[in-house]
Amino acid sequence: xxxxxxxxxxxxxxxxxxxxxxxxxxxxxxxxxxxxxxxxxxxxxxxxxxxxxxxxxxxxxxxxxxxxxxxxxxxxxxxxxxxxxxxxxxxxxxxxxxxxxxxxxxxxxxxxxxxxxxxxxxxxxxxxxxxxxxxxxxxxxxxxxxxxxxxxxxxxxxxxxxxxxxxxxxxxxxxxxxxxxxxxxxxxxxxxxxxxxxxxxxxxxxxxxxxxxxxxxxxxxxxxxxxxxxxxxxxxxxxxxxxxxxxxxxxxxxxxxxxxxxxxxxxxxxxxxxxxxxxxxxxxxxxxxxxxxxxxxxxxxxxxxxxxxxxxxxxxxxxxxxxxxxxxxxxxxxxxxxxxxxxxx
Numbered sequence: 001x002x003x004x005x006x007x008x009x010x011x012x013x014x015x016x017x018x019x020x021x022x023x024x025x026x027x028x029x030x031x032x033x034x035x036x037x038x039x040x041x042x043x044x045x046x047x048x049x050x051x052x053x054x055x056x057x058x059x060x061x062x063x064x065x066x067x068x069x070x071x072x073x074x075x076x077x078x079x080x081x082x083x084x085x086x087x088x089x090x091x092x093x094x095x096x097x098x099x100x101x102x103x104x105x106x107x108x109x110x111x112x113x114x115x116x117x118x119x120x121x122x123x124x125x126x127x128x129x130x131x132x133x134x135x136x137x138x139x140x141x142x143x144x145x146x147x148x149x150x151x152x153x154x155x156x157x158x159x160x161x162x163x164x165x166x167x168x169x170x171x172x173x174x175x176x177x178x179x180x181x182x183x184x185x186x187x188x189x190x191x192x193x194x195x196x197x198x199x200x201x202x203x204x205x206x207x208x209x210x211x212x213x214x215x216x217x218x219x220x221x222x223x224x225x226x227x228x229x230x231x232x233x234x235x236x237x238x239x240x241x242x243x244x245x246x247x248x249x250x251x252x253x254x255x256x257x258x259x260x261x262x263x264x265x266x267x268x269x270x271x272x273x274x275x276x277x278x279x280x281x282x283x284x285x286x287x288x289x290x291x292x293x294x295x296x297x298x299x300x301x302x303x304x305x306x307x308x309x310x311x312x313x314x315x316x317x318x319x320x321x322x323x324x325x326x327x328x329x330x331x332x333x334x335x336x337x338x339x340x341x342x343x344x345x
Contacts, residue, residue, distance in 0.1 A: 043103065043305075044102050045105070047075070047104075048093060048104065048107065049077065054271070055275070056247075063297045063340065065077070076101070078096070083109050084219065085109055089106070103308060106129065106131065108130065108190075108191070114135055129146060130148070130151075131150060131297065133192050135149075143316035148313060150299050153321055154199055157289040158197065158199020158201075159203035161200070162203025162206075164268070164326065165243065169240060177207050179211070181210050181240070182242045183197070183215045183216075184225055184242060184245060185197060186245040186249075196270065213236045214232050214236055218245075220249060222252035225248060225250060225251065225253045226256040241265065241268070244269045245270055247273045250268065250288075251269070254279065258284075269285055271291050271293075272288040272323075272333050273288075274343055277343075278344070281330060290333055292323070
């Protein structure tokens with residue numbers, strides 16, 4: 001066997017070991033083997049987040065940095081101040097491309113507004129992965145703008161939280177649950193907002209006794225959640241439950257309800273952030289939905305490794321099953337947060 005052939009074979013074996021080692025660590029199951037990939041010594045990966053004022057996205061950042069140390073890629077994390085600055089996110093992606101990023105993970109403030117960023121990545125041959133919120137034009141049936149999408153199953157989460165509210169209102173027979181319901185929505189136009197509402201409506205369709213009397217946006221912000229709660233009680237003092245599309249709005253609502261001495265109203269959130277979990281332990285917030293931020297980033301990073309190595313993915317769209325967090329299973333979520341250094345709050 002010639003020296004050239006021997007060297008080529010050795011390189012191929014090393015590449016297979018690298019890919020297999022990363023797969024064993026992350027536990028990713030969505031790729032398939034492919035012809036000889038090309039591997040760099042150290043990749044550059046960027047993460048663009050909607051904000052770092054929401055612990056849900058802080059969880060993503062922490063996992064991304066942890067993986068950077070474990071797997072050896074150079075990491076850079078950027079975030080907008082609020083979840084309403086998609087133009088800045090596009091600029092951040094351009095900055096990461098100039099930095100030399102091999103792959104960029106993006107949690108978009110707006111599904112349509114982020115499209116130019118994905119186009120830029122395509123033009124510059126940079127792997128672009130949508131996390132949490134899909135880019136406009138992509139769907140479970142066709143993913144063409146992003147190289148991969150992973151997010152929580154927002155529809156499943158919305159439906160399950162309604163099921164839990166119905167159970168609280170009518171423990172012996174949830175199908176007979178009755179009362180006026182309020183929905184606090186996230187950022188208009190965001191894929192997460194749209195899909196969560198779709199799930200909530202799907203859940204409500206099973207309970208004819210539950211009637212939506214208030215459906216307003218709180219922009220995923222705590223202060224707006226408090227304001228919405230006050231507006232709600234002025235218009236519908238007999239409301240029985242508030243279903244919030246994130247924990248921050250739910251926690252803001254709880255603060256205002258407590259001040260108004262209306263702690264009888266059921267409030268649920270989504271994201272299962274540390275403060276929300278603490279509220280569940282106190283018996284205040286009744287439920288949240290674990291959106292699995294760390295799991296999303298972990299799977300996205302490994303998908304990037306596979307793609308950079310030239311290995312095609314078996315699935316380009318993955319929805320992680322929702323888990324409703326209540327007083328009955330809160331210990332599981334607390335353990336996850338502890339491992340990320342995010343517990344106690």
